[in-house]
Amino acid sequence: MPFFMVYGAETVLPTDLDYGAPRVKAYNEEGAEASHQDAMDQLDEARDIALLHSAKYQQALRWYHRRQVWDRAFNIGDLVLCLVQSNKDRHKLSPPWEGPYVIVETL
Structure with missing residues (x-):
């Protein structure tokens, strides 16, 4: 069964609802909310890591520039x-x- 992505969410076909597909029966609202919250936390962590990498790059660039430019x-x-x-x-x-x-x- 192919899974399609629509704006970051899996689609649920009407036939899955009618015939009670296993993934529809196994869906848990609390688990989905917890999974969504974990994904948001991971996104915040990835942003923080990117910010640290950017700051490290800027610091190295300033250090290099200071070494190359003479007053x-x-x-x-x-x-x-x-x-x-x-x-x-x-x-x-x-x-x-x-x-x-x-x-x-x-x-």
Whole structure:
């Protein structure tokens, strides 16, 4: 006998009700409610585990970023290069930097 799923619930055919199929006779409302509550608890637990995995990933990402990025302080009068943000109307062999620019003010 095939079981069909309809929005997460098994279907009960009218013939099963008429002829008293074993799964219809064995159905227990309290057991079904307990099973549903267990499934909801497992869903909450899975969400908590996913949240922990996400937090662990974010923590590792921050740690990696902190190791790769160095703080730099600029002083007035320093020469700096600026990365070109748009490659529109540029040749593929053109330099990726603009400048040099002179720092006139630090905030």
